[in-house]
Amino acid sequence: xxxxxxxxxLAGMYFTPIWEILLDAPQYPxxxxxxxxxxxxxxxxxxxxxxxxxxxxxxxxPDSIFELKIMPYILGFLILFGLVTAVTGKRMLLxxxxxxxxxxxxxxxxxxxxxxxxxxxxxxxNAIIKVPGMNYQPPLIGSKQLLxxxxxxxxxxxxxxxxxxxxxxxxxxxxxxxxSTKKV
Amino acid sequence: MTNMKSxxxxxVLMVLAALIISFEGCxxxxxxxxxxxxxxxxxxxxxxxxxxxxxxxxxxxxxxxxVAAYGIPSGRLLRVIPVYAVNPENxxxxxxxxxxxxxxxxxxxxxxxxxxxxxxxxxxxPDGKWLFINGNNTPRVARIDLATFRTVEILEVPxxxxxxxxxxxxxxxxxxxxxxxxSLPIQNKDVPISSYKENFKGALSFIKVDKTTGNMGxxxxxxxxxxxxxxxxxxxxxxxxxxFFSCYNSEQAFTxxxxxxxxKDKDFVLAINYRKVADFIAQGKGTMMKSRFAHNxxxxxxxxxxxxxxxxxxxxxxxxxxxxxxxxxxxxxxxxADVDPTGEYIVAGGKLAAVxxxxxxxxxxxxxxxxxxxxxxxxxxxxxxxxxxxxxVQNPGLGPLHTEFDGKGFAYTSAFVSSEVVKWNxxxxxxxxxxxxxxxxxHLTIPGGDSKKPWGKYLLAMNKITKDRYLPxxxxxxxxxxxxxxxxxxxxxxxxxxxxxxxxxAQAIPAELITKNQVRIYKLAENMNPFAIKSPKxxxxxxxxxAVHVYLGAIRSHFTPDNLEGITVGETxxxxxxxxxxxxxxxxxxxxxxxxxxxxxxxxxxxxxLKWVPDRAGIFPMYCTDFCSALHQEMQGYIRVSEKGAxxxxxxxxxx
Numbered sequence: 001x002x003x004x005x006x007x008x009x010l011a012g013m014y015f016t017p018i019w020e021i022l023l024d025a026p027q028y029p030x031x032x033x034x035x036x037x038x039x040x041x042x043x044x045x046x047x048x049x050x051x052x053x054x055x056x057x058x059x060x061x062p063d064s065i066f067e068l069k070i071m072p073y074i075l076g077f078l079i080l081f082g083l084v085t086a087v088t089g090k091r092m093l094l095x096x097x098x099x100x101x102x103x104x105x106x107x108x109x110x111x112x113x114x115x116x117x118x119x120x121x122x123x124x125x126n127a128i129i130k131v132p133g134m135n136y137q138p139p140l141i142g143s144k145q146l147l148x149x150x151x152x153x154x155x156x157x158x159x160x161x162x163x164x165x166x167x168x169x170x171x172x173x174x175x176x177x178x179x180s181t182k183k184v
Numbered sequence: 185m186t187n188m189k190s191x192x193x194x195x196v197l198m199v200l201a202a203l204i205i206s207f208e209g210c211x212x213x214x215x216x217x218x219x220x221x222x223x224x225x226x227x228x229x230x231x232x233x234x235x236x237x238x239x240x241x242x243x244x245x246x247x248x249x250x251v252a253a254y255g256i257p258s259g260r261l262l263r264v265i266p267v268y269a270v271n272p273e274n275x276x277x278x279x280x281x282x283x284x285x286x287x288x289x290x291x292x293x294x295x296x297x298x299x300x301x302x303x304x305x306x307x308x309x310p311d312g313k314w315l316f317i318n319g320n321n322t323p324r325v326a327r328i329d330l331a332t333f334r335t336v337e338i339l340e341v342p343x344x345x346x347x348x349x350x351x352x353x354x355x356x357x358x359x360x361x362x363x364x365x366x367s368l369p370i371q372n373k374d375v376p377i378s379s380y381k382e383n384f385k386g387a388l389s390f391i392k393v394d395k396t397t398g399n400m401g402x403x404x405x406x407x408x409x410x411x412x413x414x415x416x417x418x419x420x421x422x423x424x425x426x427x428f429f430s431c432y433n434s435e436q437a438f439t440x441x442x443x444x445x446x447x448k449d450k451d452f453v454l455a456i457n458y459r460k461v462a463d464f465i466a467q468g469k470g471t472m473m474k475s476r477f478a479h480n481x482x483x484x485x486x487x488x489x490x491x492x493x494x495x496x497x498x499x500x501x502x503x504x505x506x507x508x509x510x511x512x513x514x515x516x517x518x519x520x521a522d523v524d525p526t527g528e529y530i531v532a533g534g535k536l537a538a539v540x541x542x543x544x545x546x547x548x549x550x551x552x553x554x555x556x557x558x559x560x561x562x563x564x565x566x567x568x569x570x571x572x573x574x575x576x577v578q579n580p581g582l583g584p585l586h587t588e589f590d591g592k593g594f595a596y597t598s599a600f601v602s603s604e605v606v607k608w609n610x611x612x613x614x615x616x617x618x619x620x621x622x623x624x625x626x627h628l629t630i631p632g633g634d635s636k637k638p639w640g641k642y643l644l645a646m647n648k649i650t651k652d653r654y655l656p657x658x659x660x661x662x663x664x665x666x667x668x669x670x671x672x673x674x675x676x677x678x679x680x681x682x683x684x685x686x687x688x689x690a691q692a693i694p695a696e697l698i699t700k701n702q703v704r705i706y707k708l709a710e711n712m713n714p715f716a717i718k719s720p721k722x723x724x725x726x727x728x729x730x731a732v733h734v735y736l737g738a739i740r741s742h743f744t745p746d747n748l749e750g751i752t753v754g755e756t757x758x759x760x761x762x763x764x765x766x767x768x769x770x771x772x773x774x775x776x777x778x779x780x781x782x783x784x785x786x787x788x789x790x791x792x793x794l795k796w797v798p799d800r801a802g803i804f805p806m807y808c809t810d811f812c813s814a815l816h817q818e819m820q821g822y823i824r825v826s827e828k829g830a831x832x833x834x835x836x837x838x839x840x
Contacts, residue, residue, distance in 0.1 A: 030768070044767075046766050046767075047766065047767045050739065050740060050765065050767065053740075054740075054813075054814070054815075128815060129814075
């Protein structure tokens, strides 16, 4: 039952943003932000792209990000896997599912980091503003000062759904493990 | 002898000196600047940096042809909105998109005298949608959209002159009015001025306002006896459906009005049952009169104004409106005609009167039903003064002009001559408080003070004489407004601040009714201006129908294109510039050296067009005039102009 619920929680990621990047600067009291969804990016993308041209950062075009196209299918697979695990109740499947969740999470994090690295370091040599030794890579998670902007990178609702789903899976594993050791 | 004489002379001098000294000592000190404030007034008008004011006040600019938006209680000037006056500061009246706004049957006019601001209302309460304002000199009414703070419509009013009793609204803003201050020959003709009584007429125009679009059109004009129709207000509640116009010059003078129009003890308030008139007109009554006047509308989708010519107007003679119009006698030369929040009382301010008459709507209706009349003027019955009167305010100050209400049972009347605001009880007609104005107050404004629901916290006095209120600026001084706290029993002066032009009236409204509808940018995707470009890639230059069209994109911090060649001397060049930004408060500006034209400011997502006819060959810089970014100073380009017949190909390069 818990696993069933956990798998359905993952489905919530289709409807909610997974990650959020916020930018604070004196001239943006209203704060700029972009939200990363399973299949795209929303928020003040145009404004952020407009500002990024000063430092020579590439234009962020969601259409050119391959991962955003395949992630909905990966998520679908994970949900399906979770549901099958819940219905069959096989322990091996459960271990596998949990492992997949963890791997997906880590892979997602690494991928996100690599994109951030690329945007932050792959700077146009003719950039208007050049600061020696400066890169503009936003933090993976947390806050960082980038010229006049403080960039914050935070999990959004979708990510919490995934965390909870993973935690529930782990809880079931531990519970099963405890009850099986008792039997022994 | 000589000794005696000199002693005597000495004594006389001493006595004189003593007299002079004592006289000096007795010379009464005059307090002209008002009490020095010692209480918590400062904290009442202090709005912390970064915080918003509680009210918007829209103060007319009078001879500046503009409206100014102020924040109250701080008195901070937020914005000057050009209406009837060209504004080289942002290109209003100069860009091809806005030029048609100032078109009239007399041609384009760069100026007018904007007197009375009037907020649109829903159910008798200001709703924050539109602000109407009249043009007094060349009769017009204008509508400002309060989502964008832009003038979006100007309608010329035919058969009118000195459009003063305007643009007052009905409780649901289905009509605004335009009453003529100068009577004229209808369909203006060449007649002897001395034939005033036979040839001159007044015209009261009822302008229909579309509920959703706000578009205005003259529904009908009532042709009246040639008095000077000064101010007006619609009824509300029980008096809904009626309009009240004050009028002076019932003497029908046409020269030296100062004296000749001040002879009679009583002039009139004209009461019109306009709903009945509208029904009457709807039945096909009245005549279509040939006329020609301009109707200028700014389309927010194409961001372009167009002039439509209206060729006729429906008129009806007052004499044909039996049972729909009545003159009520009113003490000497009334100015304001103001209706209290309940709609029962109509207050007229007789400039030369010793009392303020307060009419009762209920009694007026009884007088009509009981036929209590005192003859008629050109077929309009004159009701008996006493039969309509609820009471008179005694000792109301000299030169009572205009009255507003606080919604708590009190009225506030400005007294021009005695330079004060007089507070009185609407029911008892007793004066309960008075406070000086510095100096010679004209109109006053309480937020919603002429509506069903006043927000009776502040009163703004708008004064005609400034003198020593501020640091002097030569012979020409600013005008002065005073903010008065009316939340307690006693009125309290809080602050004064200078105003633009010459305010004739203001309207005020709680800020949130305006802020909730504010537009921050124009969406580029919805920009339907035929000359818009949606990306820098579309930037180009073309020669078409004998003119050169330059399509410019502006984005921080460059124009695309920014090098133009192939233009020749004497050609007409149109710069169509689109601000491609989609970020709040990032306007770009545009100007060209030597252009006999203004600059233009283009808001995010907007397209504006500036005309240029180069008169000599050479290189002409163009640049962004609005500090848009750290590299604003780099936002520039060059235009090459060649002699006529030169063989330089037309090219546009640069930018990205």
